[in-house]
Amino acid sequence: xxxxxxxxxxxxxxxxxxxxxxxxxxxxxxxxxxxxxxxxxxxxxxxxxxxxxxxxxxxxxxxxxxxxxxxxxxxxxxxxxxxxxxxxxxxxxxxxxxxxxxxxxxxxxxxxxxxxxxxxxx
Amino acid sequence: xxxxxxxxxxxxxxxxxxxxxxxxxxxxxxxxxxxxxxxxxxxxxxxxxxxxxxxxxxxxxxxxxxxxxxxxxxxxxxxxxxxxxxxxxxxxxxxxxxxxxxxxxxxxxxxxxxxxxxxxxxxxxxxxxxxxxxxxxxxxxxxxxxxxxxxxxxxxxxxxxxxxxxxxxxxxxxxxxxxxxxxxxxxxxxxxxxxxxxxx
Numbered sequence: 001x002x003x004x005x006x007x008x009x010x011x012x013x014x015x016x017x018x019x020x021x022x023x024x025x026x027x028x029x030x031x032x033x034x035x036x037x038x039x040x041x042x043x044x045x046x047x048x049x050x051x052x053x054x055x056x057x058x059x060x061x062x063x064x065x066x067x068x069x070x071x072x073x074x075x076x077x078x079x080x081x082x083x084x085x086x087x088x089x090x091x092x093x094x095x096x097x098x099x100x101x102x103x104x105x106x107x108x109x110x111x112x113x114x115x116x117x118x119x120x121x122x
Numbered sequence: 123x124x125x126x127x128x129x130x131x132x133x134x135x136x137x138x139x140x141x142x143x144x145x146x147x148x149x150x151x152x153x154x155x156x157x158x159x160x161x162x163x164x165x166x167x168x169x170x171x172x173x174x175x176x177x178x179x180x181x182x183x184x185x186x187x188x189x190x191x192x193x194x195x196x197x198x199x200x201x202x203x204x205x206x207x208x209x210x211x212x213x214x215x216x217x218x219x220x221x222x223x224x225x226x227x228x229x230x231x232x233x234x235x236x237x238x239x240x241x242x243x244x245x246x247x248x249x250x251x252x253x254x255x256x257x258x259x260x261x262x263x264x265x266x267x268x269x270x271x272x273x274x275x276x277x278x279x280x281x282x283x284x285x286x287x288x289x290x291x292x293x294x295x296x297x298x299x300x301x302x303x304x305x306x307x308x309x310x311x312x313x314x315x316x317x318x319x320x321x322x
Contacts (some may be wrong), residue, residue: 009189048257080223082124082256
């Protein structure tokens with residue numbers, strides 16, 4: 001029960017972190033390319049990879065992994081906005097940007113998550 | 123999606139709520155607030171810092187939505203655990219359904235309902251943003267690759283991607299149908315616009 005509560009609180013923090021960081025990126029460098037969510041998804045993937053790696057090789061407690069990974073990282077990163085932005089860019093006839101956004105998010109996400117896993121299990 | 127927008131209701135010149143032409147840009151990113159949408163994203167000269175753009179109430183709505191969305195995802199993961207080294211069906215279903223709901227919700231928030239301050243931060247940014255996840259998708263894929271399950275990994279990446287896009291398109295299409303239906307009803311009844319009961 002306490003784990004459920006902790007996951008919820010971590011998710012709330014993750015959501016607020018995502019909102020604030022995204023707002024900040026849009027404030028500093030407004031762009032049609034969703035730079036904020038890109039950055040958030042990539043960094044979140046890295047941190048989750050790191051946590052999973054630490055859990056697999058260095059005995060990071062299961063609960064820390066659940067709260068930090070499922071709660072914080074899961075809420076910090078988002079799939080629905082990613083998907084929506086891809087469609088939005090296509091509808092705005094920015095198909096090239098949409099493809100670039102999707103491809104770069106996936107490539108960078110997979111690579112940084114892998115880097116996190118490797119660094120975490122060193 | 124384009125096909126169902128060219129109907130006879132196009133001719134009845136109702137208020138501005140008839141779905142626009144396809145070239146009409148979709149609303150800005152769901153995580154953009156009113157300030158950005160209004161075009162005030164340029165840093166103001168009046169020395170107004172970034173901090174003053176954040177409203178406590180909006181942050182609280184995002185936090186509450188995030189709490190509920192993250193808890194819902196965790197609970198679903200507990201209820202439907204997927205074994206190690208197999209296709210993560212639960213996360214897939216969460217991401218696809220969340221994408222559908224986000225697209226549908228944003229049509230309502232941005233085009234059907236009157237402007238509200240807290241619905242989008244709570245439901246779209248908070249709840250659905252936290253409910254769906256990108257990091258688990260990536261890490262799961264990497265782990266499938268490491269374990270040599272290449273087909274499952276490829277299906278996880280591309281299946282989620284295209285199912286998410288299809289779900290988003292479906293949500294937008296259903297939202298647009300609802301929008302057209304409302305405009306038609308409003309024109310029939312002579313009302314310019316019908317608000318929901320919770321307004322004001």
